[in-house]
Amino acid sequence: MRHDIFINYQNFKIFFTFLLFWMGIQFGNIVEDSIAFFLVITIGILHGANDLLVLSKHSSTKRTLLSKNFLIYLILMLLCIIFFFLDAFLAIIMFLIISSFHFGEEHFSEILKQNMIIEYLYFLNYGLVIFGMLFYNSPIELKSIMVDLVGFSFNTLWIDTSLLVTTLLFVILSLYYVFRKVITIKVVLKETLFLVFLFLVFKTTSLIFGFAIYFILWHSIPSIIHQVLFLSGSFTKKTMTRFVKKAILYWLISAVGIILLYVLTPNIELFSSSLFAVLFAVTAPHMWVMSKMKISE
Numbered sequence: 001m002r003h004d005i006f007i008n009y010q011n012f013k014i015f016f017t018f019l020l021f022w023m024g025i026q027f028g029n030i031v032e033d034s035i036a037f038f039l040v041i042t043i044g045i046l047h048g049a050n051d052l053l054v055l056s057k058h059s060s061t062k063r064t065l066l067s068k069n070f071l072i073y074l075i076l077m078l079l080c081i082i083f084f085f086l087d088a089f090l091a092i093i094m095f096l097i098i099s100s101f102h103f104g105e106e107h108f109s110e111i112l113k114q115n116m117i118i119e120y121l122y123f124l125n126y127g128l129v130i131f132g133m134l135f136y137n138s139p140i141e142l143k144s145i146m147v148d149l150v151g152f153s154f155n156t157l158w159i160d161t162s163l164l165v166t167t168l169l170f171v172i173l174s175l176y177y178v179f180r181k182v183i184t185i186k187v188v189l190k191e192t193l194f195l196v197f198l199f200l201v202f203k204t205t206s207l208i209f210g211f212a213i214y215f216i217l218w219h220s221i222p223s224i225i226h227q228v229l230f231l232s233g234s235f236t237k238k239t240m241t242r243f244v245k246k247a248i249l250y251w252l253i254s255a256v257g258i259i260l261l262y263v264l265t266p267n268i269e270l271f272s273s274s275l276f277a278v279l280f281a282v283t284a285p286h287m288w289v290m291s292k293m294k295i296s297e
Helices: 002-026 029-046 051-055 062-086 088-107 117-137 139-150 156-179 185-204 207-232 237-264 268-296
Strands: none
Touching (some): 002 185, 029 207, 029 237, 051 062, 051 207, 088 139, 088 207, 088 268, 117 139, 117 185, 117 207, 139 207, 185 207, 207 237, 237 268
């Protein structure tokens, strides 16, 4: 049943990626970024809204553990915020590394469960390929955001080289897993086609919209499905409704905060920069929670 859920979602994911891909061709950046904003404050926030509930799932002393985990969660978030204000550039690098690993961990969670160092490298490298494709296809928008945050941007040669190296490493590691019979050549070919497809999507959309397409359809919704299965043991309308109800308060607080952020920022570049600061603050603690969940599964 679990396998069928993700097979069915894969068809849904590809269809809606095609739909948004078409929209990226038909409409301009204003429409794209408005859709991206809507997706982030709805589904994007929702996928991290039940972190503490996930942490307390298997605790016999839930109140004590929840308090401890809540404190750790807040400390991680606070450290990220402090780090961002101390050195925004290093914070960006850290965000890319943490997010890349988290993207890969979620994407391959149904395939790779050996908890080996090479597996972690595979997760990290996959996410770096995603970011590399985004940056390669939107250098002007990337420069606007980077200049707003730190006063300078990534060198174009650095982006091109990084994308080339991570792509080659993805191929090498994938072939290694095929040789070890951990994954099949069919899976590798499918993932390669997905990356080519995403590259074309990123090429025709804005940086923010392209990121939102991957973040929502390829990461957040699969993560929500995993969380519902972990918390309830099944994915039904009832268990999904229960998940949303438990997340609603955190979601409302976060959504209102981001909407205020949007209203108070006069242009899309500044908003993008502010949104990055928010995402950076919550990504590290969320990844910590999701990693603990994967270990407990």
